[in-house]
Amino acid sequence: MSLNVIDLIKGQLGPALVTQAASQFGESESGISKAIGGLLPAVVGGLANNADNPGVLDAITKASSSGILGNLLGGTSNSPIITTLLSSIFGDKIGGLVNSIATFSGISNNSAGSLLNLVTGATVGTIGKYAADNNLGPSGISSLLNDQKGIVSSLLPAGLSLASFGLGAENWFGQAKENVSSVASTAKDNLAEGVATARENVSEGAREIREQFNNNNNNQGGGSIWKWLLPLLLLIAAAYFLWKQCDKKQNTTTTTTSADSTGMATDTATVQTSTDTTAPTTAPARTDENIDLNGVTLKGYKGGMEDQMIAFLKSDGYKNAADDAALKDKWYDFDHVNFKMGSATELEAGSQGQLDNLVAILKAFPDAKIKIGGYTDKTGNEAANVKLSKERAEYIKAALVKAGVGAQVLEAEGYGSKFAKVDAKASDAERASDRKMAVRFAK
Numbered sequence: 001m002s003l004n005v006i007d008l009i010k011g012q013l014g015p016a017l018v019t020q021a022a023s024q025f026g027e028s029e030s031g032i033s034k035a036i037g038g039l040l041p042a043v044v045g046g047l048a049n050n051a052d053n054p055g056v057l058d059a060i061t062k063a064s065s066s067g068i069l070g071n072l073l074g075g076t077s078n079s080p081i082i083t084t085l086l087s088s089i090f091g092d093k094i095g096g097l098v099n100s101i102a103t104f105s106g107i108s109n110n111s112a113g114s115l116l117n118l119v120t121g122a123t124v125g126t127i128g129k130y131a132a133d134n135n136l137g138p139s140g141i142s143s144l145l146n147d148q149k150g151i152v153s154s155l156l157p158a159g160l161s162l163a164s165f166g167l168g169a170e171n172w173f174g175q176a177k178e179n180v181s182s183v184a185s186t187a188k189d190n191l192a193e194g195v196a197t198a199r200e201n202v203s204e205g206a207r208e209i210r211e212q213f214n215n216n217n218n219n220q221g222g223g224s225i226w227k228w229l230l231p232l233l234l235l236i237a238a239a240y241f242l243w244k245q246c247d248k249k250q251n252t253t254t255t256t257t258s259a260d261s262t263g264m265a266t267d268t269a270t271v272q273t274s275t276d277t278t279a280p281t282t283a284p285a286r287t288d289e290n291i292d293l294n295g296v297t298l299k300g301y302k303g304g305m306e307d308q309m310i311a312f313l314k315s316d317g318y319k320n321a322a323d324d325a326a327l328k329d330k331w332y333d334f335d336h337v338n339f340k341m342g343s344a345t346e347l348e349a350g351s352q353g354q355l356d357n358l359v360a361i362l363k364a365f366p367d368a369k370i371k372i373g374g375y376t377d378k379t380g381n382e383a384a385n386v387k388l389s390k391e392r393a394e395y396i397k398a399a400l401v402k403a404g405v406g407a408q409v410l411e412a413e414g415y416g417s418k419f420a421k422v423d424a425k426a427s428d429a430e431r432a433s434d435r436k437m438a439v440r441f442a443k
Helices: 005-012 015-025 029-049 054-063 068-075 080-105 109-133 138-150 169-220 226-253 305-314 352-364 382-402 428-434
Strands: 257-259 265-267 289-293 296-300 369-375 409-414 436-442
Touching (some): 015 029, 015 068, 029 138, 054 109, 080 109, 289 352, 305 352, 352 382
Antiparallel strands (some): 257 265, 369 436
């Protein structure tokens, strides 16, 4: 399973940086966020398209020690590494890319240009750091970049495509499209040849029957009409059936290729249109409510993690559990605790409140013991996923220790994607349910 480097890079481009960039460039946060969302796949795609370029590989290697990640807003605009790299991967298309992003996000071209430098710095800095941490040489970095080609176009936001940037999407993905067209053409030619052969065989069979009929007439003075008419009728019926089947098969299996908005080839013969017009079901919005903890009020979701844990403890469910085996299958997912993308040490805004609630619950029930679990989705390298999920679980444990309830935390474990349910090819939003932190009671 290949690593999705975009997930790693997003950790450098979180809400805090968006806010700072919006203030510095005089733009709205939504515009900055949209621009970054379009630039990131484009930059990664540009690097992937130059995965074997020695200059690009050298720039990524040098980026890990250049300090770019520590000063993205101030150190990327005039960085010679960034300037040279952008020229290498985009050439004279930089202006078109900047203009497309500015139009798409509603920000100025100057701001879009600055963000291009920033996103490129975050990208090469993150990839360079990952390469250094995992002892990847130029060939390893090249392989990592090549792995990104299959996912880049699917991550572009709606309304943008590689072709819309003027980046020569056909050159990036044209070979795959060409291969699909070639296969389709070959299949069509083979089928046409089979139909022609079948028709020729039928014609040959009819000719032989006519010759046999003529011979019989010459030898027997005419003979019975059914000696030749019945076989001929059967042959005609078989020929008609074969003709219709071949013609039907030719119509339904001929593959035509077209390019979608990303420039990728699509197989229009396999596209099926759903007739289900039912609107998709959306989960009702949840708002914080007062959760009673032995007279103390906590803010949380009714039916959420805190509410379920308190109800279980009040019912003596924990006290009556015979051993750990009776508790191991019931996990309580955090509703609010989320880490920044790719990070095991930085929480998203709003996460601390639920950690404080967990501390309050443990203090109210000092005999209770818990275990922390971290999980990821199915994308990326599994060893890296396990490591990241473990580090995140350890981070939460350390926070609980610092809050004075460490004795009640027996273990912190990372499971990576072992229990993930959503396919790796699903959208990021769909895979979000697999990226979580959870807690269970333990003995």
